[in-house]
Amino acid sequence: MTEQSDIVVIGAGQAGAELCVELRRRGHAGRIVLLGDEAWPPYKRPPLSKAYLAGTADEAALHAVPPAQLQRHAIEFIGGARVVHLHRQHREVELADGRRIAYRGLALTTGGRARPLPVPGGDLRGVQVLRSMDDARALRPALREGSRLVIIGGGFIGLEAAAAAIKAGARVTLLEGLERVLARVTAPQISDFFERAHREAGVDLVTGAQVAAVLGRDAVEAVQLADGRLIAADHVLVGIGLLPNVDLALQAGLEVADGIVVDECARSSDPQIVAAGDCANHPSAFAGRRLRLESVQNALEQARTAAATLLGAQEPYRTVPWFWSDQYDLKLQMVGLSQGHDRLVLRGDLQLARDFSAFYLREGRLIAADVVNRPQEFMLAKKLVAAAATLDPALLADASVPLKSLLPS
Ligand SMILES: Cc1cc2nc3c(=O)[nH]c(=O)nc-3n(C[C@H](O)[C@H](O)[C@H](O)COP(=O)(O)OP(=O)(O)OC[C@H]3O[C@@H](n4cnc5c(N)ncnc54)[C@H](O)[C@@H]3O)c2cc1C
Known part of the structure; x- marks a missing residue:
């Protein structure tokens, strides 16, 4: 028998949880079902490579929406519920246990999964990724005095985990494939x-x-590099x-191209189905092209x-x-997209200090900024990037010129 719902949301991450709460904020009274294949109620992932990994935050600090709030809003969260099929012609979703739920509106907030390591031994015991709460729990034993942790990948997750592991006394090697x-x-x-x-x-x-x-043999013992090391x-x-988790969308015949293709109102190629978050590829007016963030x-x-x-x-995104990103005492805040910049302006001394701002210009206009340990400059940088401000690089680099004075009036 098929259950009736009004809105079904597949994927109980931050996007899925926020979507449900926003429906209630806007006065929606119909039944809302939030389906997640993880056992946990919706949680924030950023602490998984920071405070939670380091053991200084517990599960309760991670709730994206406190369970009591989900209850108050009558959002029916069902954990451990994997959706295996979308029946678009009947407007129904099918769960792994055979249960079917009918919808009037459907949201895909299925996020993504960590890319596996495509080399021999990449699936040995002791080799793991860091995407979920369960992953972070499994990684915690690596964060102790003397433990030898090899991190493959010098992106944000690898660098943040390295910082947490070093603080815990582990011996950390970080391998980055690029230069x-x-x-x-x-x-x-x-x-x-x-x-x-x-x-x-x-x-x-x-x-x-x-x-x-x-x-x-049974578990990881070493990592071998192509040069034999x-x-x-x-x-x-x-x-x-x-x-990006796009399997359901693909199987249902929705348009997919590095994520579920949506318009600026988050509508997929089926007008009854929206998508948002890590799984969605949207047109960005800011970037002038499609993005999956x-x-x-x-x-x-x-x-x-x-x-x-x-x-x-109709409220375009x-x-x-x-x-x-947090690493050691360094808080990096980034705004805009720096690809395509033709000039970098530094404000502060990166050799001597642990705080600075870096501004990316294209044809004289500010397109992005990376700011370390200068929260006030970051707030101003956000405004300047949003305004696509045309800036004099000499003034931007001059620490005696208040950034505020460069804001367009
Ligand atoms: C370790 C880590 C650190 C991060 N740090 C930062 C940071 O410092 N700053 C920042 O801005 N961002 C950070 N991010 C990124 C940020 O957390 C993600 O962009 C955000 O969580 C995306 O939310 P989402 O809801 O779109 O997807 P997800 O959080 O991936 O949620 C999607 C959920 O849907 C579930 N799902 C998928 N398919 C199905 C299905 N068929 N049926 C049921 N459920 C399904 C998934 O299992 C998952 O639980 C970090 C991410 C990680 C992993």
């Missing part, structure tokens, strides 16, 4: 700054490292990117747009992307 860490998202000077910070903290950081295999390991963390800001804001769309409103 520098964070190569896809920052300028070489910023990569250099972070590489130095990690090396000074005690990380053995190797760039240009091609991993050929993971070796071990062997690095002994008790644990291996693989942080080499994300694959992996950030909390995107998950939350796009989910609100998707909720509006399900209720018949137009945002300037921003992101943050």
Whole structure:
């Protein structure tokens, strides 16, 4: 027998939870069912590579929406519920246990999964990714005095986990395949700054490292590089990117191209179905092209747009992307997209200090900024990037000129 719902949301991450709450905020009274294949109620992932991994935050601090709030809003969260099929012609979803739920409106907030390591031994015991609460729990034993942790991938997750592991006394080797860490998202000077910070903290950081295999009999014992080098390991963390969860969308015949293709109102190629968060690929007015973003800001804001769309409103998602990362005492905040910049302006001394701002210009206009340990400058940078301000590089670099004075009037 098919159950009736009004709105069904598949994927109980930050996007899915926010979408449900937004429906209620907007006065929606119909039945809302939130389906998640993880056992946990919706939680925030950022602490998984930061405070939660380090053991300084517990599960309760991670709730994306406190369970009591879900209850108060009559949002029916069903955990451990994997949707295996969309029956678009009947407007029904089918769960792994055979249960079927009919919908009037459907949201896909299925997020993504960590890319597995595509080398021999990549599935040995002790080799793991860091995407879920269960992953973080499994990784915690690697964070202790003397444990040998090899991290593959010098992106945000790898670097944050390295910082947490070093603090716990582990011996950390970080292997990055490219010539520098964070190569896809920052300028070489910023990569250099972070590489130095990690090396000074005690990380053995190797760039240009091609991993050929993971070796071990029952469990991981070493990582082998293409040049033959062997690095002994008790644990291996693989942080080499994300694959968007688009299987359901593909199977249902929705348009998919690096994520579920949506319009600026988060509508998929089926007008009854919206998508938001890490799984969605949207047209960005800011970037002038399609984007699939992996950030909390995107998950939350796009989910609100998707909720509006399900209720018949038209509220295009137009945002300037921003992101943050915590490593040691360094809080990196980023706004905009730096790809395509033709000039980098630094404000502060990256060699001497642990705080600075880096501004990316294209044809004189500010398109992005990376700010370390300067929260007030970041707030101003957000405004300047949103305004696509035309700025004099000399004034921007001059620490005696208040950034505020450069805001367009
Ligand atoms: C370790 C880590 C650190 C991060 N740090 C930061 C940070 O510092 N700043 C920042 O902005 N962002 C950070 N992010 C990224 C941010 O957490 C994500 O962008 C955000 O969580 C995306 O939310 P989402 O709801 O779109 O997807 P997800 O959080 O992936 O949620 C999707 C959910 O849907 C479930 N699902 C998928 N398919 C099905 C199905 N068929 N049936 C049922 N359920 C299904 C998935 O299992 C998952 O639980 C971090 C991510 C990780 C993993």
